[in-house]
Amino acid sequence: MLRQVRAPLFCLLTLVPLALACPAPEVCDDDVDNDGDGDTDCDDDDCSNDDACDAGEGEGEGEGEGEGEGEGEGEGEGEGEICDNWEDDDGDDLWDCEDPECADDTACIEICDNGIDDNYDYLYDCEDPECDANFPGCVETNCSNLVDDEGNGTFDCFNEPDCKAGSCTPGATPTGGPCALQTDCTADDNDPFCWSEAEFGWLGGSCGEFCDPTAEPDSCDAGAVCVAMGSGFGLCFDGCANDGECTRTSYVCESLSPGVETVPNACQPHVCGDGLAVREECDDENSAAGDGCSGSCTMEACDAALPALVLGANSGSTSTSGFSVTHGTCQYGGARENIFTFTAAGDGELRLTLGSTADMGISVRTDCGSLASELACADREYGGSDEVLELDVTATPLTVLVDGYYTGDEGAWTLDVAFAARNCGDNSEQGSEQCDGTDLDGGRCRDVTPDTIGSLACNVDCTFDASGCVPIVINESEPNDTAPGAVNAYTDPFLAAFSSATDVDCVSVVGHRGELLSAAVRDFDNGDCANYSIDASLTVYDTDGTTELAGYDYYCASVADVVLEEDGTYFVCVGNAGSDADIEGYRILVTTRMPVCGDDNAEGLEACDGTDLRGSSCYRDDPTTWGTIGCLSDCSELDTSACEPIPFSETEQNGTDATANAYADPFLARITPAGDIDCVSVSASAGDRIIARTADLGDGACEGSDLDSKVEIRSGGTVLQSNDDIDANNYNYCSLAYATAATTGTYVICTSASGSYTPTYDYQLVVTVGPPVCGDGLLDDGEQCDDANNDGDDGCSGSCEIEACLDPLHAELGANSGDTTNGVDYFAPVDVTACAAGADEIGEVWQYVPASTGSLTIAVAPTDPDTDVVLYARSACGDAETELSCTDDGLWGDDETLTLAVTDGVPVFIFVDQSWWSFADGPYTLTLTQ
16 A cells, blocks of 8 residues: 655745655654644544544434434424535525524535535635635644745745735845845845744745746745746746855855756755754764764765665665665655665666565665665555665665664665566666667657657667668558559658548559568657557558458558568558548558578478478378488478388287287378277386377377377286377376386277367387486486486486585575566466466575574565465475475465474475466565565
8 A cells, every 4th residue: 555645835835945854754643743733633624534533423413494314313393405415405596504504504514624615615624715714724824934824725925815914024134135024035026035043944034925937927035946846836046056156154056956957956054963954964962972973064974885785685674774764766764764775786777675564765866975875766655565666776885774764764674675687688678778678668769869760779888779760751652542553652751641531642562472471550768659640541452453462450560471472563542441630640651571491491482491391291192102301401391302102010909908919110090991900919018118109100290189099008908008099188188007017918009089079090109118317308216307318417317316406595584585487487386276386387495594493484575466376385396296285365466375394304395386377487586584
């Protein structure tokens, strides 16, 4: 929940001198006058809209001349106006408080301090004339504090009637001169103002007057400047260029808002110990040392060597350490702060995550003692919710402050520090990079150079290259609406506009046989396509200008890879499908390209390209052959020289164990007629593994779900293992079964059709018999993984051990940073009912060795809202059967937490896995508490 800030008027002004101390916001349910305005809780106007002060429905009895129910319970008799039911009860065209009969009714008397328009005249509380005359709280009590004391929208001598009556008579002292009262200062419209020493702490006071910063002239004295202070008004200050122009003792020339270039300099008091931090790091109204602010008004914490933050977990407490001498711009101050230094390893992005049950925030500045050097501040959440601050940094020292939102907001905190280095050249824009290679971070020509369009690129130093951007100028020439006659020759960029509801714009493009032509309607990078402001039809015509090759009719239409059959001139025409000429214009984008033979991508007129055979195979093209089909080197046609007649192996009848054919490789057979069963026999020794797999004849029928088989491994009539689909999720309906031979002897493998998709088909049966081996892609007893090879450094070692288990990440108590994007896919929880992670999803494993026996709480918090994690733990990393606990309660971006009983010195393996959504990987924080 975001905090709601309520503060006195001058604390909410656009610009105020930094020396002004803003009082606390009123807390509406603590029986304390927090902002010191004399009103407590719901009696304070600041609380008029607070939930704690919502008026409930009361019960009471009232008398009236009408019949009806008001806010309380009561009944009356008569036919007069009921004053609070929004109806004209007596038929005189006047209703409720508009009717004179209701003049004295309690429902039509304004209550002047409840934030409600009680009498329905669209004016409430002190805005209503009834209150201004009759309620003491509607009189401006202080005409020199920049506070709207009575809440009527005016204050002090800035259009406040109560003040204008006597406290706004101007005096003789010009802007910048000393004053004690507003009446000391000159003003041309009875609107003087005094930055008095009593009210604001300005030494000797300083005169000014209200002004309009948008007016010419602005009504300020000669040499004075009008500074905007809020909506519609400003104040005059003694302008200056340097200290020498400030003639008053102890006054210096300083910006009223350091760091904001548009705010001019003005003469201000500079006295250490007066409570005004002008050109000082701090000012605590004394010259004592040891209280956080030195006798020379420097922050004592900044005078000493600051402790350094480390990457990862940091912790501390403002309850037991720190001084209350500064705060971030998003805080009120008054609480103790802890101050640190941090220097990044280079250019990149710094991410700070602050956790505390107290209401605390975090800020970063370049100069420890200078609030004006602040780079960023985060204090948007209430206590108990994390504050996250992200900013681009360089390898220069920074000061980091952990501070409370207001007085009393102190306590223990944790701070996770993460840094992502800028790496120009990795095609990933980050940190202070404008772009990186192909990653333009959404940049467009018009963002870099206004009123241009074209191809924005990225320089090698990761800055934008706008050399391909050209001015937006409509360059079509009408008439150009009839192909092949009245058309424009295409140039890039070609910028056009619909001149009428029926306008058509055509361009001609020279093409060559075999090329691929693509065309599109695009906007001027102004969002017209995204918001559907452009509705166009697009058509590509052949060289005759009339034969349509491709077309599309939908807003910013496009067509891709139209094959050109001959050399010649082709035509692209765009019509105004939306009949709307009221757009900035549009761009016609046309490109042609010749397919590249040898890139394994058959396009255009290519018959094939490398491994891309356009779906052809020996068997598919000629069902009497099988073998390996290829592609000629010039991509002109298929190479069928290796195709040969199919040597079918089976001998029918072979549908039972007793009639099984002896297996020989290759075994090619047919399931026909429907219901046919083919069996083969093999010999195996005790301990051998028998693997049986059906395959197609090279036509892709397995992966294309055109071959749906079932295979069984039998011994003595008993089915040891069967399989219907190798991978039904990916529509591979061929079969794979394997079993271990218990004794030496003969085993039978039988194949049949499964389901009704392919009741008859040709197929190949591949059977292997031998001892189990690592690297065959099958997970045997004793293997932690098997990735069908004996390579290392690929997640599964050459000895079929999960490499992440050989060197797990080391977890410590507190916060640990991880990223499932960097993980491997050899993990999955056993309890898939509670935890929906799949074996194909990626994750990381951590090892934690408890220092004591007891309870361990493990929490994972994704740092990206698109990350979904599963959390589980094992006592042995590579043995899924040792799973201790598993949780997957949350959704995208949600935390996962589980608690385990652990033993001193006995390792626990913690798995942070990606959910079954294949794109749910991302960074996270793993926090251990014991």
